[in-house]
Amino acid sequence: MPDVEMTCVQCKEVFAFTEKEQEIFYERNMMPPQRCMKCRSKKAATGENAPTRFEIVCDHCGKHDTVPFQPKVGRPVLCKECYQANKSRVRFA
Ligand SMILES: [Zn+2]
Numbered sequence: 001m002p003d004v005e006m007t008c009v010q011c012k013e014v015f016a017f018t019e020k021e022q023e024i025f026y027e028r029n030m031m032p033p034q035r036c037m038k039c040r041s042k043k044a045a046t047g048e049n050a051p052t053r054f055e056i057v058c059d060h061c062g063k064h065d066t067v068p069f070q071p072k073v074g075r076p077v078l079c080k081e082c083y084q085a086n087k088s089r090v091r092f093a
């Protein structure tokens with residue numbers, strides 16, 4: 001199996017999911033990693049206290065972003081920018 005290029009869900013950097021790692025993951029029946037080595041070691045260092053980020057697609061501009069809460073199905077989710085814009089629009093309306 002060749003190395004696979006993966007995009008880290010945390011820092012969005014592309015990292016290599018190496019052949020050797022793939023073997024280990026598939027052997028243990030684990031999901032492929034979602035984070036690069038840097039973020040994985042950072043996560044290990046901070047433990048489980050780090051907030052979980054959920055990947056969303058902005059309902060307004062279609063941009064991919066992460067939010068610190070579980071998005072509700074059927075409810076529009078906004079990226080940070082649209083959320084901020086939306087908030088100030090409501091405030092000044
Ligand atoms: Zn990363």
Ligand SMILES: [Zn+2]
Pocket residue numbers: 058059060061062063078079080081082083
């Ligand atoms: Zn947006």
